[in-house]
Amino acid sequence: MRNKINIYLIEYAINSLLRQKYKSFFITTVLTLIIFILTSVFFITNSIKYELQSTVDTLPEIVVQKIKAGRHSDIDVSVADDILEIAGVNSTVSRVWGYYYFENLGVNFSIVGIEKYEEQYKNSFENVAKTLDFSTNSMIVGEGVKKSMKKIYYNEYFNFIKPDGKLKKIMISGVFKGDTELESNDMIVMSKENVREIFDIEDSKATDIVVKVSNIDEIQTVASKIKLMFPDSRVITKDDLKISYQNIFDYKSGVFLALFIITLFTFFIIIYDKVSGLSSEEKKEIGILKAIGWRVNDILKEKFYEGFIISIFSYLFGVLLSLAFVYIFKAPLLQNIFTGYSELKTSFELPFVFDIQTLSIVFFLSVPIYIAATIIPSWKSATLEADEVIR
């Protein structure tokens, strides 16, 4: 009892695995591959969730949009002042933003207008933009936008086509840092006046109104008050956004779910195959071992070591590979599911999140199940009489 781990049994297990070289190799490869795919999928989804959650709290508490004939329509700037009178509302900002479809490349740029020379913007620009020169006719663009503009030789400026067909030349004064690429890739930020000119939005109109509420508990009340004041408005709270995030995530992970089910299914087929019976050679081996005096206990221990060696090796190797695949090589094939067919693809650099939960889920889905699949059929044979098994 002194030495619980029997080295000789381990050696026997290794020898047994080496005797069936091809079978062991095949099982290890398949198991590694399944663990690799499973962990990669979990890693990507986790990182995206983390990315969303880390930025969701900075979003405005309430966004008010005007709905006209079932469609989003420009809202009056004066609405912002009316909303400001509601008790509990901290501040309101009327925003001007939209999508500029650039036909030459078939891409949509997201253009956001901000107030010029506002101190808060200057501070945040220092954090997010590489260079900064916020003059009247300038803009700061995302890296994806910069690249697409470069493709058609717009290196220093870009000519926006206004709704009346005239051109509006705007200088590129900065590029957003690569760190924010997942968010800023298609983004263009410029002064509100320029955005109004490009989209032909009157001074009295805005795209939507952002409402800041200091007390989180009051958000719902304020939202319902706004809805009562302006029945034609759509009020989107931060909670709605969070739910919507979940929806986007579910939408995108539908493909992953399919992948996940297929992988699990394959895995269980392998296990079923193992459980449904040992090969005659393996049975014979167990019979001989029993005949030369091995106890059931020893045989099961040896089989446990066999299963343990294969599954642990596959698990560690699979996790190692998927970490490198997702975070170092940026998930070459899997990322296409997320990035779609767009011209403005992000470089897909996901934040690394060490998630012990993911690793344990995959561990418990693979290692114990595989070990059980090795032990159970051996136990069936080992409990029979030696001569019966050999025959």
Added chain:
Amino acid sequence: MINKKSRVLFYTFLLLVGAVIAEITYLGSKSGSERINSKVAFVKMVGLPDLAISTEASYVRHRSMSDMFSIFKDDGSLREYFVSTFTYSHSRIINKKSLNEK
């Protein structure tokens, strides 16, 4: 007395565990808080939700800010998206005719 094969196996596992830990430490050190800060600062400034993972059309880019099928209101020049439009394509002759009439 540990025999040779067991020792090799032990070292292989040790090597694998070491490699996994090294990889995790390396990746952990790479993603600093500065990155998150600049992301947060950016989202705060722009105030628009959703990641630019799918940037092919606005309804996907800022999905939470628009309706499910708002593709039709955003821009007339947006390309067809729904699977059914690829399966059942409209007759091009009819379209040409209407253009000629114009």
